Every structure is written in C-alpha cells, then in structure tokens.
Amino acid sequence: xxxxxxxxxxxxxxxxxxxxxxxxxxxxxxxxxxxxxxxxxxxxxxxxxxxxxxxxxxxxxxxxxxxxxxxxxxxxxxxxxxxxxxxxxxxxxxxxxxxxxxxxxxxxxxxxxxxxxxxxxxxxxxxxxxxxxxxxxxxxxxxxxxxxxxxxxxxxxxxxxxxxxxxxxxxxxxxxxxxxxxxxxxxxxxxxxxxxxxxxxxxxxxxxxxxxxxxxxxxxxxxxxxxxxxxxxxxxxxxxxxxxxxxxxxxxxxxxxxxxxxxxxxxxxxxxxxxxxxxxxxxxxxxxxxxxxxxxxxxxxxxxxxxxxxxxxxxxxxxxxxxxxxxxxxxxxxxxxxxxxxxxxxxxxxxxxxxxxxxxxxxxxxxxxxxxxxxxxxxxxxxxxxxxxxxxxxxxxxxxxxxxxxxxxxxxxxxxxxxxxxxxxxxxxxxxxxxxxxxxxxxxx
Amino acid sequence: xxxxxxxxxxxxxxxxxxxxxxxxxxxxxxxxxxxxxxxxxxxxxxxxxxxxxxxxxxxxxxxxxxxxxxxxxxxxxxxxxxxxxxxxxxxxxxxxxxxxxxxxxxxxxxxxxxxxxxxxxxxxxxxxxxxxxxxxxxxxxxxxxxxxxxxxxxxxxxxxxxxxxxxxxxxxxxxxxxxxxxxxxxxxxxxxxxxxxxxxxxxxxxxxxxxxxxxxxxxxxxxxxxxxxxxxxxxxxxxxxxxxxxxxxxxxxxxxxxxxxxxxxxxxxxxxxxxxxxxxxxxxxxxxxxxxx
Numbered sequence: 001x002x003x004x005x006x007x008x009x010x011x012x013x014x015x016x017x018x019x020x021x022x023x024x025x026x027x028x029x030x031x032x033x034x035x036x037x038x039x040x041x042x043x044x045x046x047x048x049x050x051x052x053x054x055x056x057x058x059x060x061x062x063x064x065x066x067x068x069x070x071x072x073x074x075x076x077x078x079x080x081x082x083x084x085x086x087x088x089x090x091x092x093x094x095x096x097x098x099x100x101x102x103x104x105x106x107x108x109x110x111x112x113x114x115x116x117x118x119x120x121x122x123x124x125x126x127x128x129x130x131x132x133x134x135x136x137x138x139x140x141x142x143x144x145x146x147x148x149x150x151x152x153x154x155x156x157x158x159x160x161x162x163x164x165x166x167x168x169x170x171x172x173x174x175x176x177x178x179x180x181x182x183x184x185x186x187x188x189x190x191x192x193x194x195x196x197x198x199x200x201x202x203x204x205x206x207x208x209x210x211x212x213x214x215x216x217x218x219x220x221x222x223x224x225x226x227x228x229x230x231x232x233x234x235x236x237x238x239x240x241x242x243x244x245x246x247x248x249x250x251x252x253x254x255x256x257x258x259x260x261x262x263x264x265x266x267x268x269x270x271x272x273x274x275x276x277x278x279x280x281x282x283x284x285x286x287x288x289x290x291x292x293x294x295x296x297x298x299x300x301x302x303x304x305x306x307x308x309x310x311x312x313x314x315x316x317x318x319x320x321x322x323x324x325x326x327x328x329x330x331x332x333x334x335x336x337x338x339x340x341x342x343x344x345x346x347x348x349x350x351x352x353x354x355x356x357x358x359x360x361x362x363x364x365x366x367x368x369x370x371x372x373x374x375x376x377x378x379x380x381x382x383x384x385x386x387x388x389x390x391x392x393x394x395x396x397x398x399x400x401x402x403x404x405x406x407x408x409x410x411x412x413x414x415x416x417x418x419x420x421x422x423x424x425x426x427x428x429x430x431x432x433x434x435x436x437x438x439x440x441x442x443x444x445x
Numbered sequence: 446x447x448x449x450x451x452x453x454x455x456x457x458x459x460x461x462x463x464x465x466x467x468x469x470x471x472x473x474x475x476x477x478x479x480x481x482x483x484x485x486x487x488x489x490x491x492x493x494x495x496x497x498x499x500x501x502x503x504x505x506x507x508x509x510x511x512x513x514x515x516x517x518x519x520x521x522x523x524x525x526x527x528x529x530x531x532x533x534x535x536x537x538x539x540x541x542x543x544x545x546x547x548x549x550x551x552x553x554x555x556x557x558x559x560x561x562x563x564x565x566x567x568x569x570x571x572x573x574x575x576x577x578x579x580x581x582x583x584x585x586x587x588x589x590x591x592x593x594x595x596x597x598x599x600x601x602x603x604x605x606x607x608x609x610x611x612x613x614x615x616x617x618x619x620x621x622x623x624x625x626x627x628x629x630x631x632x633x634x635x636x637x638x639x640x641x642x643x644x645x646x647x648x649x650x651x652x653x654x655x656x657x658x659x660x661x662x663x664x665x666x667x668x669x670x671x672x673x674x675x676x677x678x679x680x681x682x683x684x685x686x687x688x689x690x691x692x693x694x695x696x697x698x699x700x701x702x703x704x705x706x707x708x709x710x711x712x713x714x715x716x717x718x719x720x721x722x723x724x725x726x727x728x729x730x731x732x733x734x735x736x737x738x
Contacts, residue, residue, distance in 0.1 A: 089702040096487030096707070111705060114488055198574070204597075205683070261573045261594025263686045273574075406704040417687040422599050439704075442486075 030119045030335040033127040039340045041073035045101035047094070048080050049087035049329055055360040056157050062356070063349045074345070077101075084206075095120075102337045105329045106154060107401040108147050110231075110443040112332070116153045122333035125152040131347050133366070136354070138388075140395055141327035141365035148228055154330025155350070156365040157357070160285040161387055162212070162324040163307035165292060170197050170280040170304075179311050182216055182248065189255035192280050199255075201279035203270040204262035207412040208400050212283060212324065213252065214415060217245035219323075219396040220316040231403045232444045233436050237429040246418070246425045253419035263416045277301045285326070286363060286384055293381040294374060302378060309387065310396070322392035327365050363388055403436075404443035410435045474718055480711035487705050498712040509713070511688045512696040519607045519678070519692055520671040526611025527667045531618035536648070538619070539626050549623070552616035564680035567609045571595035596682055599689040606678040606690045613677075614670070618663050625659035626652060661732050668724050672717065693717055 050056050057078055064076035079101070081087040087105070094100050095115060106112040115121055124145070128134040138159060145154040171177065174195035176188045189199040203209045218226040222241035229235035230242070237246055252258070259265065259273060271291070274282035275298050284292070291297065292305065310323035333342065358369040361377070363385060371385050400408055414431055417423045423431075481498055485491045502509050534552060538545055555563065570578045573594040580592040595605040629652050637651050653660070675694040678684065684691035684699070693713060701710030 085703070092487055092702065092705050096705075111486075111488075114486075118488065207683075259574050261597040264568055264571070264594065264596035264682060265574075406700075406706065409699060409703050413685055413687045416597075416685055417599070420597065420599075420686060422687065 041071040043075040045077040046103035136366040156327035158328035159363040162285040186251040186255040189257035198279040201270040201273035406439040477711040522607035523671040530615040535623035625656040
C-alpha cells in the first residue's frame with residue numbers, strides 16, 4: 001500500500017509538472033498576421049458563447065459551407081455554450097490545459113488580457129488592418145473590445161444599444177413622466193409602487209443586469225475612467241462617484257424599484273413581467289428588438305411600449321447620447337494554430353459577414369451596410385436602429401467585463417444585499433473596497 | 446467460473462478496478478493536496494506559497510467560515526428530512542395493509558427526477574411574484590403574513606434550498622429502512638407484545654436495535670451526500686442573496702472556475718475531504734459507543 005501511495009504521488013507530481021510546462025509555450029508571433037505558405041484545408045473549431053440558433057452562428061455556418069466548396073476538406077466546427085458562466089468556465093479550463101481551439105469567444109476581461117500578454121491571441125488590430133476592413137468597423141464596436149491599454153485582440157460580431165424600455169400607460173396611471181435624471185428614478189419608483197405597479201422588472205438570477213445599474217452613476221459623474229481606476233484600486237467606493245452610486249443603489253432598493261424576490265427570478269421571468277404589462281420599466285439591449293419591437297410583442301401593450309436612453313445627471317461629464325453600447329462577446333484568434341488557412345478563411349468570412357448579418361435586422365459592427373427592418377416591425381424598431389447613428393464617443397462599460405473575477409463575484413452578491421436592505425451603504429463600501437484591495441493586485445500587476 | 450481459483454487470478458481480476466479507483470479517486474485527491482500549496486490561476490506560472498492558502502482559509506476568509514456554517518445547517522436540515530422522514534414513513538408503511546407499492550413508488554419518484562428539474566420546480570414553488578404554490582397555500586390557510594420571497598430573504602433562503610435536497614432523497618432512504626424493518630423477525634415482536642411491550646418500547650428495544658447496521662450505513666450515506674451537496678443550491682440561488690446560501694462546495698466551485706484561483710480552491714477541496722472523513726469517523730464512533738453501552 002505504501003508503495004502504491006508513493007507511486008501515485010509521483011504520478012501526480014509528474015502530471016502537474018507536465019501541464020505546467022505545457023502552459024507556457026506560445027508557438028507563433030501574435031503580431032504576424034499574414035502567415036505565408038500553402039493553404040491546407042482542415043477542420044477548424046470555434047468555441048463560442050452565442051445563441052445556438054442565432055444569426056451569428058447561422059451566418060458563419062453558411063459562410064463556412066461556401067468556403068468549403070472552394071476548399072474541399074475545410075469545415076468549421078462551432079461549439080457553443082450560450083450560458084455565459086458555464087462558457088467562461090469552459091474557456092478558462094481549456095486555456096489552463098493549453099487546449100484552446102483556433103477561434104474562441106471572450107470579453108475584454110483581465111483573464112483575456114493575461115492570455116494576450118502571453119502571446120496566445122493574434123493582434124486583431126493588425127489583423128483587421130491587413131485585411132483592409134479595419135475602417136469599416138464602428139469605432140465604438142472596436143473600443144468595446146479593447147483592453148485598457150488600447151490594444152485590440154477580439155473581433156466584434158454584433159453591435160447593440162441598451163435602453164430603458166417603458167410602458168407609457170403604466171407611467172401615466174402613476175402620474176409620472178420619463179425621468180430626466182438618474183436621480184429622479186427612486187421617487188418615480190415610489191409613485192409607481194403607490195399605484196400598485198412594479199416599477200422595474202429585472203433578471204436577478206443572472207446578476208449582470210443589476211450590475212449594470214451600479215455602473216450608471218459613476219459613468220455620468222466621472223466618466224468611463226472611474227471603473228478602470230476602481231478595478232486597480234486607484235479609485236474607491238469612498239470617492240464621490242463611488243458614494244453616489246452606493247447611495248443611489250440603496251435608494252433604489254428602499255423605493256422598492258425592482259420586483260419582489262427579484263434575486264431568484266430569471267431572464268424570461270423579467271421579460272414576461274414587462275411584456276405582460278405588470279412592470280413599468282425594463283432595461284435591455286437591442287438584441288431583444290425581435291421580441292419588443294415587432295408584432296411578436298403582446299398586442300395589449302404593443303402601442304404603449306417605448307424606450308428612453310440612460311438619463312443624465314446634474315453635472316454629468318458624459319452626454320445623453322453616451323450610454324452602454326456593447327458589441328457583444330468578441331472572437332479571439334488563437335496565435336498557436338494561426339496559419340494560412342485560418343487567415344484565408346477569416347478574410348473570406350469577415351468580408352461577407354456584415355451584409356448577411358444586417359439582412360437579419362440586426363445592427364452590424366461595421367458601418368458599410370444598411371440594416372434591413374423586418375416586415376413585422378413596429379415603428380420602434382426603426383427608432384432604435386437610428387439611435388445608433390447619433391452615438392457619442394464615450395461608452396459605459398459593463399462592470400462585469402472590467403473587474404477581476406473575484407471582486408466581480410463579490411460585487412454581484414453584495415449588490416443584492418444592498419438593494420434588499422440587508423446591509424448598509426457603509427458596510428457595502430467597506431466590503432467592496434477591501435475586496436478590491438485583496439484581489440486586484442493579482443490581476444493587474 | 447475459474448477452474449482453479451488461485452490467488453494470482455483473483456489479484457489479476459482485482460487489479461483493473463483498483464487502478465480505476467486510484468485514477469478516479471485517489472489521484473484527484475492527491476492532486477488537490479499538491480495544488481493547495483500553490484498559487485495558480487490556470488495560465489500563470491505556478492508559484493509555491495507553502496501554507497499561505499491554509500492560513501488565509503482559516504484566519505482571513507469571512508466567506509469560508511460563513512459557507513462552512515451554512516453547510517452544517519444545510520446538512521442538519523437534510524439529515525432530519527431524509528433520515529427522520531424516512532424512518533417515520535417506513536414505520537408507517539409497515540403497518541399499512543394495502544397500497545404499499547404505490548406509496549413506495551410515489552416517495553421514490555423525486556429521487557429519479559433530474560436535479561435541474563427539481564431546482565426549477567422549487568424556484569416556482571417558492572416564488573412570490575408570480576405567486577408560487579407555497580405562498581398560495583399559506584394564503585389559503587390564513588397565514589398570509591408568512592408569505593415572502595423565500596429565496597430572496599436572507600433568513601429563509603438556506604432552509605429553502607436545503608428542503609428540496611432533503612425531500613428528494615427521503616424516498617430512497619425510506620426504501621432502505623423499510624427493507625430492514627420488514628426483515629425484523631415477527632416472533633420477536635410477537636413475544637414482546639405478549640410480554641406487554643408498548644408500541645414505543647417495541648420500536649426502541651426491538652426494531653431499532655435490529656436495523657442499527659442499516660441505520661449506520663444510511664446515516665453515513667446521507668451525511669456524505671449532504672456535505673457534498675452542491676447542485677440544488679447552486680442552481681436555485683447560486684449561493685445568494687449575498688452569501689446566505691453559499692456552501693463550501695459552491696464556494697470552492699466559484700473559487701476555482703469563476704475566480705480561477707485553482708490553488709485556493711484546492712485548499713477548500715482538501716478541507717471538504719477532511720471534513721467528510723471526520724464526519725464519518727464521528728458517526729461510527731458515536732453509534733459504536735451507543736451499541737456498546
């Protein structure tokens with residue numbers, strides 16, 4: 001038995017040593033975006049986190065089939081995990097095992113930045129420029145994918161705008177108007193509650209929707225830099241902008257802005273509350289246009305639905321046309337497996353993608369195509385698309401893509417407690433500042 | 446059938462399962478032990494930190510202790526529901542003349558439903574907006590003041606996520622205990638009844654001592670399952686609100702796969718292994734002492 005134990009221990013150590021060695025190596029130069037040599041068709045894989053039957057996947061499948069006609073033996077294997085937390089786990093595990101496929105999705109997270117620093121991702125800035133399509137992209141769509149230092153390693157496939165959708169009839173019933181300032185919202189919630197209406201429907205289970213709210217006040221008060229400093233410990237929740245958002249979140253909770261028991265309710269629960277006319281407001285992006293701005297929307301509320309963009313505040317440093325406008329999770333190119341085939345396929349696919357994508361009624365991350373408005377759209381559809389043309393230069397970044405993962409997890413938990421009134425703003429401030437102090441140095445050294 | 450069952454042939458046949466066991470159970474445990482002395486996020490270089498992870502876990506991590514005590518409460522609720530519930534139902538079942546099979550099947554049913562389905566089912570049952578089954582029932586019986594968002598209330602959420610896990614396996618343990626109870630010799634019971642033993646005496650002096658070996662096994666099974674409980678709390682609340690329903694297992698999982706702190710997560714994993722071993726040791730010790738006395 002003793003022998004066996006020793007053998008197992010040796011095996012464990014050897015296996016670990018081997019994986020540790022494997023983890024370090026990146027084969028090719030990430031800046032070399034135009035590899036030379038013969039194109040040898042083979043099967044390549046894309047690990048992605050997008051809806052299985054969504055436009056991106058359907059179009060890329062079709063483009064891959066077209067490409068395979070001229071390049072027999074080529075195939076694009078799409079492995080999707082739409083549930084984001086599960087996807088991130090899969091990605092991180094594969095990255096740890098050094099088994100990432102040719103293409104993989106990621107946000108501009110601190111983890112992705114470490115991968116980029118290790119030379120595991122192809123420089124997308126150079127790649128797009130070498131394909132001569134860089135200038136076609138909306139600057140905002142590329143900016144969303146950039147790391148803090150301005151470097152670009154992910155290619156966007158979407159462009160979305162986040163609005164606060166509202167039900168005109170319910171606002172009228174409660175005698176309130178569209179808020180002019182973020183600071184008007186708590187009072188608005190109280191009025192709506194007094195009229196027996198749920199003010200805001202929110203998907204609490206997935207946690208990112210509530211985390212959006214915490215980003216709003218600092219974006220207005222201090223601009224997009226605040227979170228970039230906060231995550232490194234250079235700014236804190238005790239700062240003016242930090243305190244503003246903490247007290248505002250507590251006020252939202254006190255005014256009972258979100259539906260009762262929101263923390264256990266999911267994405268479709270929240271959407272149903274809004275589309276069935278029970279909740280007055282709902283904060284969601286243009287990816288929901290097919291359900292909110294077409295005849296698929298419940299006819300009883302169809303004429304009452306409208307949207308407004310993120311309200312400003314007094315002394316706001318960002319303007320009304322600047323808010324959350326993400327270009328979705330981006331696609332990174334693995335530098336280790338980057339060869340003439342991957343390069344040639346990307347050239348083919350990225351060139352044809354925008355036209356196909358715009359034809360589905362979605363906003364392309366490029367400006368060289370016109371989005372087709374579906375036949376069953378309500379007038380809101382056009383209004384939403386047109387908002388994209390008047391966007392400002394700055395955008396509010398979702399905090400879940402910015403903070404280190406441990407601090408992010410803690411923030412998501414503490415936010416629920418703050419809004420539910422289980423902890424005081426002071427406790428929240430202290431817990432979060434301590435969490436950042438403890439966890440940020442590991443990720444941002 | 447082997448013509449000559451030699452020592453060697455027995456060993457040859459035992460070797461593959463043993464190797465499989467080592468590869469699937471012992472190796473990961475040893476690997477966790479090894480990793481727990483490192484700081485490693487999966488893609489960085491592994492950095493040897495000695496006992497720093499253990500020091501952090503035991504002295505500086507408020508969530509760890511919260512999760513540990515939550516896990517104990519979770520275990521207690523699961524054990525009461527599973528073992529207590531199982532014993533009561535099994536005892537009642539033995540006195541039933543008809544419909545035993547039907548009731549057994551009904552009680553066993555939750556054990557074969559997928560965990561994900563159970564989690565979703567209970568999220569609906571506990572819901573307040575729209576009103577779920579539990580709040581509706583309270584309203585009907587006039588206990589409207591108890592209506593609440595069970596999964597959002599920090600005071601009720603832990604019990605609320607423990608109950609489904611307890612409910613789920615009550616049927617399974619009931620079946621095991623029932624099988625043990627019907628094996629109690631009728632002569633013994635009849636003799637005791639003739640001597641004037643009450644129902645309670647019959648149970649404590651005859652039946653329970655007779656099923657003790659089975660009871661020990663079920664207790665160990667239920668305890669280890671309870672300590673490893675993960676899926677239902679993770680699916681229903683993801684440990685929230687705050688850390689109110691965070692268990693050691695969910696915390697370990699998040700530390701590993703969300704925070705990518707594999708070294709520290711391994712430290713928690715090692716703690717869970719030790720905790721399970723200690724729990725089993727305690728049960729054996731206590732029940733043995735009771736049997737001896």
